[in-house]
Amino acid sequence: MANTVEKYFDLVDQNQQKFIEALREVVAIPSVSSDASRRGDVVRMGEWLQARWETLGAQCKRVDPGKQELQGEVLDLPPVILGQYGNDPGKKTVLVYGHYDVQPALLEDGWETDPFTLVEKEDGRLVGRGSTDDKGPVLGWLLCAETHKQAGIEMPVNLKFCFEGMEESGSEGLDAIIVDEADKWFKGTDVVCISDNYWLGTQKPCLTHGLRGVSYFHLEVEGPGADLHSGVFGGTVHEPMVDLVHLLARLVDNDGRIKVPGIYDQVMAVTDEEEQSYEGLEFSHKALATDLKHDVIIHDDERMTLKHRWRYPTLSIHGVEGAFYAPGDKTVIPARVRGKFSLRTVPNMELPRVAELVTKYLEDEFAKLGSKNRMRVIETHSGRWWYSSPDHPNFVAAAKATERVYGVKPDVTREGGSIPVTLTFEENLKTNVLLLPMGAADDGAHSINEKIDKRNYIQGIKLLGAYLHEVAALD
Amino acid sequence: MANTVEKYFDLVDQNQQKFIEALREVVAIPSVSSDASRRGDVVRMGEWLQARWETLGAQCKRVDPGKQELQGEVLDLPPVILGQYGNDPGKKTVLVYGHYDVQPALLEDGWETDPFTLVEKEDGRLVGRGSTDDKGPVLGWLLCAETHKQAGIEMPVNLKFCFEGMEESGSEGLDAIIVDEADKWFKGTDVVCISDNYWLGTQKPCLTHGLRGVSYFHLEVEGPGADLHSGVFGGTVHEPMVDLVHLLARLVDNDGRIKVPGIYDQVMAVTDEEEQSYEGLEFSHKALATDLKHDVIIHDDERMTLKHRWRYPTLSIHGVEGAFYAPGDKTVIPARVRGKFSLRTVPNMELPRVAELVTKYLEDEFAKLGSKNRMRVIETHSGRWWYSSPDHPNFVAAAKATERVYGVKPDVTREGGSIPVTLTFEENLKTNVLLLPMGAADDGAHSINEKIDKRNYIQGIKLLGAYLHEVAALD
Known part of the structure; x- marks a missing residue:
């Protein structure tokens, strides 16, 4: 040959x-x-x-x-x-x-x-x-x-x-x-x-x-029948956008830790063999920070960054539909908003279990808020790891x-x-x-x-x- | 006559x-x-x-x-x-x-x-x-x-x-x-x-x-130099949108209470005379709930609703600029986002003091997050009560x-x-x-x-x- x-x-x-x-x-x-x-x-x-x-x-x-x-x-x-x-x-x-x-x-x-x-x-x-x-x-x-x-x-x-x-x-x-x-x-x-x-x-x-796989969710909070003037209704009605930011903030910590109970339970453990496989990889935080233009890297250690990229689940918040999004100022209270977030999934997470945990957690947290708004969680698409x-x-x-x-x-x-x-x-x-x-x-x-x-x-x-x-x- | x-x-x-x-x-x-x-x-x-x-x-x-x-x-x-x-x-x-x-x-x-x-x-x-x-x-x-x-x-x-x-x-x-x-x-x-x-x-x-007056703020959080793919960077960088929802959630409780320390200090006290002035007003929660299509009223008592409409400061969250806002799914991590919120101000709040308290509080809370992103608070306009x-x-x-x-x-x-x-x-x-x-x-x-x-x-x-x-x- x-x-x-x-x-x-x-x-x-x-x-x-x-x-x-x-x-x-x-x-x-x-x-x-x-x-x-x-x-x-x-x-x-x-x-x-x-x-x-x-x-x-x-x-x-x-x-x-x-x-x-x-x-x-x-x-x-x-x-x-x-x-x-x-x-x-x-x-x-x-x-x-x-x-x-x-x-x-x-x-x-x-x-x-x-x-x-x-x-x-x-x-x-x-x-x-x-x-x-x-x-x-x-x-x-x-x-x-x-x-x-x-x-x-x-x-x-x-x-x-x-x-x-x-x-x-x-x-x-x-x-x-x-x-x-x-x-x-x-x-x-x-x-x-x-x-x-x-x-x-x-x-x-x-x-x-x-x-990694991806499971995409919409978190919808719906309040009054139409958008409201914040001068007239601010402070007197449960604002969907306020409920939404409270719920989104409970999904993930600023250091990337997902707060949904049970979400890490099905994640494959790191074996010694896997641990060794990170040695000698061509990967440095210095190069990454240069790519990112600003060093906004969470982890101190290159291995942890790769593990969080490859083998741990992560949760990102992508945006909000239904709220004011243009440049400038607008004083509206949006009547119905949808937060968009997704989880990246890894071995051996089962997708239906992920959706179940996320939904249950958000329903529990919403109940704690004591809001009169209506909330629902919609899994819009998912693909396996x-x-x-x-x-x-x-x-x-x-x-x-x-x-x-x-x-x-x-x-x-x-x-x-x-x-x-x-x-x-x-x-x-x-x-x-x-x-x-x-x-x-x-x-x-x-x-x-x-x-x-x-x-x-x-x-x-x-x-x-x-x-x-x-x-x-x-x- | x-x-x-x-x-x-x-x-x-x-x-x-x-x-x-x-x-x-x-x-x-x-x-x-x-x-x-x-x-x-x-x-x-x-x-x-x-x-x-x-x-x-x-x-x-x-x-x-x-x-x-x-x-x-x-x-x-x-x-x-x-x-x-x-x-x-x-x-x-x-x-x-x-x-x-x-x-x-x-x-x-x-x-x-x-x-x-x-x-x-x-x-x-x-x-x-x-x-x-x-x-x-x-x-x-x-x-x-x-x-x-x-x-x-x-x-x-x-x-x-x-x-x-x-x-x-x-x-x-x-x-x-x-x-x-x-x-x-x-x-x-x-x-x-x-x-x-x-x-x-x-x-x-x-x-x-x-x-009431109005003071309008943009809360900007800026991270990497460009939007990122959440598959590659989710869980490894400080996401501006995650910082933002954490900060927005700390501004106001779901029941309308503003969490900025000192914000209620300059608010005029309710006198007996004012208290009496609410008697006999043509205002009912029943009619209000009908107008709203859904009863999302925070307060149990009509007087409290009017007080929060007229004589207490309130804070509303209007939206987010820079994040994904369209229908559908997009898995981007936005690089720079601006949360938009406003306070309605009342006697005898001084506007510069309001801006100072809000900015100081957000800076303190952002420091607690320990994020590597950059944050700034911009007062875009204000009008007196x-x-x-x-x-x-x-x-x-x-x-x-x-x-x-x-x-x-x-x-x-x-x-x-x-x-x-x-x-x-x-x-x-x-x-x-x-x-x-x-x-x-x-x-x-x-x-x-x-x-x-x-x-x-x-x-x-x-x-x-x-x-x-x-x-x-x-x-």
């Missing part, structure tokens, strides 16, 4: 400029899924991918998820491009997922250069919308396969792929397709690999084996591939956010899923001046290839 | 239908001051008033307060119409104030009939925008003078008037004119009367001798007039809100100011289906005339 992979690496190195040109070509297609006027570009991007894979010899299937209403128009959802490249019963089958749509971007948002024109900076940044999220990685799989062909190296595995064009807009229609194709197009998948997240820092590669063992062969293969490309053992990380498709694949295909990021922590995925470093892009293309070879070599 | 006044009353009764027609004529002019496209109608309404007073023989002066920017247009502010009707050095001089502009109104807001077409209902309601706020009372002064002339009765006082067209839009430009004319056009004013508020209930007339003795001759005259028209002693009331022009007249003209309402509590001044009852309108015109006669008869 060693020689074959080295040969692949050499050709990747030779092709660097060609790969950057390919990235330039796809960044130039403004496939913004949240903008109705760009829908044609999103579809065009999907068709570009399909055509290029078909030229290579892949068998593709375009699935149209249906329609959506957006900005007053009824639009066709962009296609999900399913593919199969190789079909050798003697090889393992790896399914890869990515998305070809991007976040909106306007020069006037503060971009240094036109967001849809890839610019190669002297410091190695390849700047452009979608460069890292997720066109770089999606292109990576294609370029990996093309380079194998060019080098005359046989692909070590059968590759299946699933590329969608709605990830930045809630992946509308995708889940139903995964459920439907689980025993059809996706049949025979041994492992899944998703390259759509980021390194913990900027220097050291990582593998990701866990994500995901946790996979980093010792699974799929991860072992990725770790070996990383060491080969970067010469270091990868950090083993979890993430605080959610990537719902991970769980959908795991549950429906009943296979292991690996998150194998290509980009770095400072890529600015949804921000202005999004970039992928040339190093990450080129080494990343090597990594994806090496990973496939390591999977093939597994017992 | 008695015969003269009876003769006036008789003619008012005979003129009822004519007076309703006059109200219909002015309601039909949609003088909405907040709507740039209606500015011509506002000016037309002012000119209508001036022309009709001049026809009667009044000397008028049109003062143009300048320009304003509204909805992208630079507009002339509507004129302030100053007038003088009678100039007999042997008579007292009464200055009356009112406004000829109105709130916006659209049929589709829920009006039963076109808001700018006065409709006389079978139950006695005269429904139309401005009928009670404030075209009915403004017309009342004119019809009073016209009826005196028609009856051949000499006006008992010199009447000065000041009618503005921007009251519903912050009285822009008015204060400067009052200051400027205090020793000129308004020179010689003995007392001021404003008819632009409402009875406490629906059956019993009242005189109003106090208003107004308090006048109900024993002043101006009020005695109004009480006598009320008894003569309605056959009952008027309720003596204060109000919870603010009418800033009251204080402007008192301070600059150095005369007593009386609030003498014409309409009832359920008129719906700023709401749909605004009305004035025919009884209040017709008896109100009698009341304004009788009041002028009683002022003339004062020693």
